Amino acid sequence: MKNTLLAFLATTLCAAATAAPVIADWRFAEVAGSTLNQTVNEGSGLNGPGSTWGLALTGSATNGAGQLSIGNDGKGGSGTRSAYADFGPNFDSISTGTLSLYASIANWSSASPGSRFSLGFIEGNDFNTAAFSLSATAGGFNLGGGVDAFGDGSVLASTANLAAVSALTLRLDLDLDALMYSVAYDLGSGFTSLGSASVDSLTQGVNSLWLGVEGDFSSAPLLLDRIWVTPGKTVAAVPEPGSAWLVLSTLLLLAVMRRRAS
Numbered sequence: 001m002k003n004t005l006l007a008f009l010a011t012t013l014c015a016a017a018t019a020a021p022v023i024a025d026w027r028f029a030e031v032a033g034s035t036l037n038q039t040v041n042e043g044s045g046l047n048g049p050g051s052t053w054g055l056a057l058t059g060s061a062t063n064g065a066g067q068l069s070i071g072n073d074g075k076g077g078s079g080t081r082s083a084y085a086d087f088g089p090n091f092d093s094i095s096t097g098t099l100s101l102y103a104s105i106a107n108w109s110s111a112s113p114g115s116r117f118s119l120g121f122i123e124g125n126d127f128n129t130a131a132f133s134l135s136a137t138a139g140g141f142n143l144g145g146g147v148d149a150f151g152d153g154s155v156l157a158s159t160a161n162l163a164a165v166s167a168l169t170l171r172l173d174l175d176l177d178a179l180m181y182s183v184a185y186d187l188g189s190g191f192t193s194l195g196s197a198s199v200d201s202l203t204q205g206v207n208s209l210w211l212g213v214e215g216d217f218s219s220a221p222l223l224l225d226r227i228w229v230t231p232g233k234t235v236a237a238v239p240e241p242g243s244a245w246l247v248l249s250t251l252l253l254l255a256v257m258r259r260r261a262s
Contacts, residue, residue, distance in 0.1 A: 004197065007095060007210065014046070016058065016184065020043050020230065021043070021044035021231075022042075022043045022044060022228055022230055023043050023044065023045060023046065023050070023087055023099075023229040023230065023231060024041055024043035024045065024050055024085065024087060024209065024227075024228060024229040025041065025042040025043040025044070025226070025228040025229075025245075026039050026041060026052070026053075026068075026226065026227045026228070027040075027041070027042060027066065027225075027226050028062050028066055028067055028068040028224065028225070028226065029062075030062045031062070031064060032061070032063055032064030033061050033062065033064075034061055034062040035056035035057075035060065035061050036055070036056050036057050036060055036061075036068065036083055036211075037052060037053050037054060037055055037056045037083070038052075038056070039052055039053065039062065039068065040052065041085065041107075042125055042213055043228065043229065045087055045088045045089065045092075045252065046078070046087045046088035046092035046094065047088050047089065047090065048088060048089040048090075049088075049089065049208070050085060050086050050087045050088050050089070050092075051085050051086040051089075052085055052102055053083040053085045054083060054084050054085065055081075055082065055083040055084070055086065056083075057070065057072055057081055057083060057211075057213060058072055058073055058075075058081065059071035059072050059073050059217065059218055059221075060072060060213075060221075063223070066225065067106055067223045067224060067225055068119045068223070068224040069221040069222075069223055069224075070117065070213055070217050070221055070222040070223075070224065071217050071218050071221040072115075072213045072214075072215070072216070072217040072218070073157070073216065073217075073218045074112070074115070074215050074216030074218065076218070080213065080214040081212065081213050081214070082114075082210060082211065083210075083211045083212075084117070084208050084209065084210055084211075085208060085209045085211075086207060086208045087206075087207050087208060087229075088207070089207075090158040091205035091207050092207060093123075093204060093205035093206060094176065094205050094206055094207070094231075095176060095202065095204075095205030095206075096176050096177055096205075096230070097176055097177065097231060097232050097233060098171045098173060098174065098175050098176065098232025099121065099173070099174045099176070099198075099206065099230070099232060100171055100172070100173050100174075100175075100229065100231075101119065101120070101171070101172040101174070101209065101227075101228075102167050102169060102170065102171050102172075102226070102227070102228050102229070102230075102236045103119050103120065103132075103169070103224065103225070103226070103227050104164055104168075104170075104225040104226040104227075105134075105167075105168045105169070105170070105222065105223065105224060105225065106132075106223040106224070106225045107165070107166045107167075107222075107223045108136070108141070108165050108221075108222040108223065109164070109166070109220055110219075110220045111136035111141070111217070111220045111222070112136060112215060112216045112217070112220065113136050113137055113138050114135070114136065114214075114216075115135070115136045115213075115214065115215030115216055115217055116133055116134065116135040116136070116151045116212075116213070116215055116257045117133070117134045117135075117154050117212075117213055117222055118131050118132065118133040118134075118210075118211070118212040118213075119131060119132060119170070119172070119209065119210070119211050119212075119227065119231050120132065120172060120209070120210050121206045121208070121209065122206060122207065122208035122209065122210045123200065123202055123203075123204050123205065123206050123207070123250075124204035124205075124207065128146075128147065128148055128210050129147065129148060129151075129174070129181075129199050129200060129202065130145065130147050130153065130154075130174055130181035130199050131145065131146060131147075131210065131212075132144070132145050132170055132172050132183045133145070133146065133171065134165065134170070136215070137161075139161075139163075140161060140162055140163045140164065141161070141162045141163075141164075141165050142151065142159055142160070142161055142162075143160040143162060143170070143183070143185055143194065144159040144160075144161060144167075145154055145172070145183035145194060145197065147180065147181070147197070147198075147199055147200065148200055151199075151200035151201075152198075152200055152201070153181075153197065153198050153199040153200050154197040154198045154213050155197065156182075156183060156194050156196075156197050157195060157197070158195045159194065160185060160191065160192070160194055162185075162187075163169045166262060167187065167188055168185060168186070168187055169185065169186040169191075170184075170189060171183070171184045171185070171186070172184050173232075174199070174206065175232075176202060176205065176206070179198055179199050179200075179202060180196050180197065180198055180199065181196060181197060181198075181199050182194070182195065182196035182197075183195075185231055189201070202245075209227075209229070211227075214258070221243070
C-alpha cells in the first residue's frame with residue numbers, strides 16, 4: 001500500500017512539475033461581430049499574458065458559434081493583410097527548445113482561387129521565421145510551408161493537395177536549437193507530415209505570431225475554430241500557483257512517510 005501511494009505521489013509530482021502551459025490561445029468565444037483584435041488570448045504568455053491580435057482584418061469577425069469568420073474582401077491590393085500577436089507583455093522571446101503552432105479550421109468551402117491564409121512565427125520585428133499557407137486552387141486547396149524570403153531558410157519541398165478542408169487541423173513545429181521547422185495536417189485520422197526544412201539563424205529568438213490573408217474570402221469565409229501555441233519539452237515553464245502548492249505538499253508528505261518508515 002505504501003509503495004503504491006509513493007508511486008502515485010511521485011507520478012503526481014512529476015506531472016505537476018513538468019506540465020507546460022499554453023503560451024497563446026484564441027478560442028473565438030466572443031459575441032458575434034467581435035473583430036480579430038477584440039478576441040481574447042487565453043494563453044499564459046511569457047512573464048505574463050501576451051497580446052491579442054493587433055489589427056482587425058477587413059470583413060472578419062466572430063460568428064457567435066465559437067468561430068472567427070475570415071471574410072476579407074480582396075480589395076486591399078495585391079499584398080497580404082497582416083495581424084500580429086506577441087507572446088508576452090514586454091516583447092518576450094523564446095530562443096531555445098521547440099514550439100508548436102496549431103490552427104483548427106472548421107470549414108472553407110468553394111473558396112475563390114488564389115485566396116490564401118497563412119500563419120507563422122515572427123523573430124523580433126522581422127518577417128515570418130516560418131509559416132504554413134493554405135491556398136485555394138481551382139480544384140481544392142494546397143498546403144505548404146515557407147520562411148522569410150529575405151533570410152537563409154528553405155521552403156518545404158513537399159506540399160499537400162486537399163479536396164476539402166472541413167475539420168482540418170494544421171500544425172507548425174519550430175525547433176529553435178536545430179533551426180528547423182516542419183508542417184503537418186490532420187483531417188481527423190492523425191497528422192500527416194509534409195517534411196521539414198531549415199529556418200534563419202534566429203539571433204533574436206521568436207516572440208510573436210503572424211496571421212496573413214490574401215485575396216477574396218467574402219463569398220466563402222474561412223471559419224477558424226481555434227489558434228494556439230504550446231511549448232515543446234525543452235522550453236521552460238513556470239508552474240501555476242496551484243501546481244506549485246501541489247509539488248510542495250507532495251514533497252512534505254513524502255518526507256514525513258520516509259521519516260516514519262526509518
